[in-house]
Amino acid sequence: MTLALGVRAQAAGTRLACFDQLGSTNAEAAARARAGEVGPIWFVTTEQTAGRGRRQRPWIAPRGNLAASLLEVIDVSPGMAATLGFAAGLALESALQAVTAHYIASYAVPLAIDYRLKWPNDVLANGNKLGGILLEAENMADGRLAVVVGIGTNIVAHPTGTPYPATSLHALGLQVSAEQVFAALSDSWTELRGLWDNGRGFAEIRRLWLQRAKGLGEPVSIRTGTTVIEGLFDCIDEAGCLIVRTPEGRRIPIAAGDVHFGSTASAGAS
Structure with a gap:
């Protein structure tokens, strides 16, 4: 072909x-x-x-x-x-x-x-x-x-x-x-x-x-450099940032990072 x-x-x-x-x-x-x-x-x-x-x-x-x-x-x-x-x-x-x-x-x-x-x-x-x-x-x-x-x-x-x-x-x-x-x-x-x-x-x-997102509403871990942010994958905002809802109820926008869901959240960077 x-x-x-x-x-x-x-x-x-x-x-x-x-x-x-x-x-x-x-x-x-x-x-x-x-x-x-x-x-x-x-x-x-x-x-x-x-x-x-x-x-x-x-x-x-x-x-x-x-x-x-x-x-x-x-x-x-x-x-x-x-x-x-x-x-x-x-x-x-x-x-x-x-x-x-x-x-x-x-x-x-x-x-x-x-x-x-x-x-x-x-x-x-x-x-x-x-x-x-x-x-x-x-x-x-x-x-x-x-x-x-x-x-x-x-x-x-x-x-x-x-x-x-x-x-x-x-x-x-x-x-x-x-x-x-x-x-x-x-x-x-x-x-x-x-x-x-x-x-x-x-x-x-x-x-x-x-509608097609992996892990929406599920536990998520985002690694940005040496920092790891954990919580629930809440949504993406109007700029395309991933919004993490922390256990304390904060909504943190993430512009870039390596994402892991559920049981793979503690794994290395993807």
């Missing part, structure tokens, strides 16, 4: 740059922005050799996995641009739901996969990490932001020995390709990006995200 945009993404005028192999789709997108590209355009490969996750953690995509980055230069504040990551999580979750439903209907396979969104940037399948999102932004000379939304998905393989357990679609019994997932993702992104609407639609994005 060949990587291609979905029908809705094509109709929206989104463009596509495919690579047989690439160091980092996010780095490629950022370099193109500095050279004058304004997007929207996807940079996609099924083999990424030098990708990054949050806090410079490596994100390697062996051949058959999916690494995709969407570049768009937009006129929004950095704080508002950060909320686009929630739309990206919803887009990946929606795409996974679509390809799973199609696979089950096509092959009558009795699969049961529970997809959830883990704050701030992960997509889980049956409780294990399946995909991650890295959103980066850079100021342009005209005052706008070049926003790169990187989305990595484990299709055929997943890392082992990670602090937070990982999985892949093939390990879950879903024998689909990166090409199928990307076509669905490009379409769902088109819908969710439109709903986000440069931040004007974040209230609805937030509502939809909370």
Whole structure:
């Protein structure tokens, strides 16, 4: 198969740059922005050799996995641009739901996969990490932001020995390709990006995200540097911060950190 945009993404005028192999789709997108590209355009490969996750953690995509980055230069504040990551999580979750439903209907396979969104940037399948999102932004000379939304998905393989357990679609019994997932993702992104609407639609994005959130209302532990904050996962606020309700009744907003729920709360960073 060949990587291609979905029908809705094509109709929206989104463009596509495919690579047989690439160091980092996010780095490629950022370099193109500095050279004058304004997007929207996807940079996609099924083999990424030098990708990054949050806090410079490596994100390697062996051949058959999916690494995709969407570049768009937009006129929004950095704080508002950060909320686009929630739309990206919803887009990946929606795409996974679509390809799973199609696979089950096509092959009558009795699969049961529970997809959830883990704050701030992960997509889980049956409780294990399946995909991650890295959103980066850079100021342009005209005052706008070049926003790169990187989305990595484990299709055929997943890392082992990670602090937070990982999985892949093939390990879950879903024998689909990166090409199928990307076509669905490009379409769902088109819908969710439109709903986000440069931040004007974040209230609805937030509502939809909370419906799919992992651990809402459950015990949570957030590690930020050497500090650990524990309580209940109350919600996310209008800025996208995770709100922890402490045993004393305080509501503490968390802008960044490593999250663990329930019995895994005392584990190391994810």
